[in-house]
Amino acid sequence: MPLVAGVDSSTQSCKVVVRDAESGALVRSGSARHPEGTEVDPTAWWEALEVAIERAGGVDDVAAVSVAGQQHGMVCLSDTGEVVRPALLWNDTRSAPAATALIDELGGAAAWADAVGVVPVASVTVTKLRWLAEHEPDSAAATAAVCLPHDYLTWKLRGTGDITTLTTDRGDASGTGYFSPATGRYRPDLLELALGRVPGLPTVLGPSDTAGRLASGALVGAGTGDNMAAALGVGAEPGDVVVSIGTSGTVFAVADKPSADASGLVAGFADASGRYLPLVCTLNAARVLDAVARMIGVDQDTFAELALSAPPGADGLVLVPYLEGERTPNLPTATGALHGLRLANATPAHQARAAVEGVLCGLADAMDALVAQGCRADRILLVGGGARSAAVRQVAPLVLGRPVVVPEPGEYVADGAARQAAWALTGTDSPPRWRLGAVDEVTGKPTPGLRERYAQARGKFLDRPAGS
Numbered sequence: 001m002p003l004v005a006g007v008d009s010s011t012q013s014c015k016v017v018v019r020d021a022e023s024g025a026l027v028r029s030g031s032a033r034h035p036e037g038t039e040v041d042p043t044a045w046w047e048a049l050e051v052a053i054e055r056a057g058g059v060d061d062v063a064a065v066s067v068a069g070q071q072h073g074m075v076c077l078s079d080t081g082e083v084v085r086p087a088l089l090w091n092d093t094r095s096a097p098a099a100t101a102l103i104d105e106l107g108g109a110a111a112w113a114d115a116v117g118v119v120p121v122a123s124v125t126v127t128k129l130r131w132l133a134e135h136e137p138d139s140a141a142a143t144a145a146v147c148l149p150h151d152y153l154t155w156k157l158r159g160t161g162d163i164t165t166l167t168t169d170r171g172d173a174s175g176t177g178y179f180s181p182a183t184g185r186y187r188p189d190l191l192e193l194a195l196g197r198v199p200g201l202p203t204v205l206g207p208s209d210t211a212g213r214l215a216s217g218a219l220v221g222a223g224t225g226d227n228m229a230a231a232l233g234v235g236a237e238p239g240d241v242v243v244s245i246g247t248s249g250t251v252f253a254v255a256d257k258p259s260a261d262a263s264g265l266v267a268g269f270a271d272a273s274g275r276y277l278p279l280v281c282t283l284n285a286a287r288v289l290d291a292v293a294r295m296i297g298v299d300q301d302t303f304a305e306l307a308l309s310a311p312p313g314a315d316g317l318v319l320v321p322y323l324e325g326e327r328t329p330n331l332p333t334a335t336g337a338l339h340g341l342r343l344a345n346a347t348p349a350h351q352a353r354a355a356v357e358g359v360l361c362g363l364a365d366a367m368d369a370l371v372a373q374g375c376r377a378d379r380i381l382l383v384g385g386g387a388r389s390a391a392v393r394q395v396a397p398l399v400l401g402r403p404v405v406v407p408e409p410g411e412y413v414a415d416g417a418a419r420q421a422a423w424a425l426t427g428t429d430s431p432p433r434w435r436l437g438a439v440d441e442v443t444g445k446p447t448p449g450l451r452e453r454y455a456q457a458r459g460k461f462l463d464r465p466a467g468s
């Protein structure tokens with residue numbers, strides 16, 4: 001049976017899986033770390049991809065490969081295909097004032113939601129281009145083409161070196177702020193509004209299209225954004241809500257119609273199957289747990305044990321998790337806060353519990369916003385690195401207020417990319433059916449008063465110190 005490879009070039013690392021194209025069975029895998037920070041030289045992602053491929057036993061024997069990547073990152077290329085400046089990532093908040101200006105200039109949030117399905121916040125690529133034009137005009141002038149992380153890696157894999165051959169897909173393009181998921185077309189006027197001109201853009205491929213070939217002759221699929229790939233990886237269908245706890249916290253659903261939420265809470269993305277992917281994203285998820293584990297001086301497993309040893313609701317201790325500022329709600333200069341501290345709850349266990357509950361309360365708010373947009377939440381699937389935590393798995397239904405289905409720990413973004421590669425190979429109308437594998441259904445009684453207490457606390461925090 002032919003093999004296919006899927007890549008997840010996410011914020012913290014690059015993961016590669018090699019699977020059987022027909023059954024989806026995992027054959028081998030590898031990963032490599034990415035540099036820290038909210039601006040990263042894209043060549044570091046390429047180097048990490050090469051290492052991860054090697055650790056996965058290479059791709060010389062695969063028949064097709066697809067790349068999924070962290071969304072929104074601004075990759076600027078010169079006319080000879082050199083990187084002009086480090087990419088600004090989805091979690092870089094410096095373009096928040098540019099987002100506000102662009103909203104005003106187009107006539108308000110509803111105008112953006114109608115045009116491209118998203119209301120710009122600092123994460124969205126179009127705001128980063130405005131920041132570039134204002135703060136680094138030389139880099140802006142040197143930018144002959146702009147693309148996204150998965151577009152860049154897909155192009156590097158094909159090795160043409162010619163920026164006119166860049167490709168993307170409608171899923172990732174829908175996170176730029178200059179592509180309309182509803183029409184399937186770029187909005188060059190919005191790009192011009194941001195940057196003052198229209199640089200070269202990747203060609204938008206369909207879900208099972210081929211971008212080109214590797215030197216080995218293997219097909220290169222269209223690739224997509226990491227959340228779109230995760231939806232493919234878990235086989236999400238309308239009625240499913242996926243909650244992903246990675247560097248970002250995301251809550252999303254597959255939908256048959258495009259969405260346009262003028263409140264800006266729900267981003268109306270396209271998916272990787274030809275449908276749509278309304279999504280809410282927070283900047284603060286697994287890394288909040290990492291940070292609190294560090295603060296109390298324990299590893300992940302001890303952190304989870306501590307969190308589960310504290311009572312639900314942490315005896316009133318509430319963590320507002322805005323350590324990175326926040327995107328949903330749109331509070332780019334916010335910081336985190338601990339509220340309700342008393343002698344009785346001043347313990348590592350209470351802090352661990354409050355951290356898990358705080359992150360999940362933010363995602364429960366996100367799920368409410370998604371449901372308010374008309375998405376059904378018949379089944380909730382929990383994935384991402386944070387879902388490896390026993391505390392997250394057990395506390396999730398107590399906060400989300402419904403049973404939660406947890407697939408076996410795995411790399412669902414890379415799996416989704418592999419499934420897309422298999423689809424490019426077969427050329428069928430829909431992606432091949434791969435079995436999801438064992439799932440664990442976790443239930444529990446919702447914690448009384450927890451979300452109300454979080455709602456009381458979430459607006460109370462200090463802003464970041466000036467200049468930081």
Ligand SMILES: Nc1ncnc2c1ncn2[C@@H]1O[C@H](COP(=O)(O)OP(=O)(O)O)[C@@H](O)[C@H]1O
Nearest residue numbers: 010011012013246247286300384385386388389
């Ligand atoms: N057992 C665990 N408990 C808690 N967090 C975990 C555990 N395993 C991994 N993580 C966290 O998951 C995060 C990485 O998740 P991942 O989905 O790979 O992120 P990304 O795709 O954004 O790079 C890291 O912050 C890591 O600390």
Ligand SMILES: O=C(CO)[C@@H](O)[C@H](O)COP(=O)(O)O
Nearest residue numbers: 010011070071090246247248
């Ligand atoms: O910005 C978004 C979604 O809109 C993020 O979800 C990024 O796509 C990064 O994903 P992870 O690295 O956290 O998986």
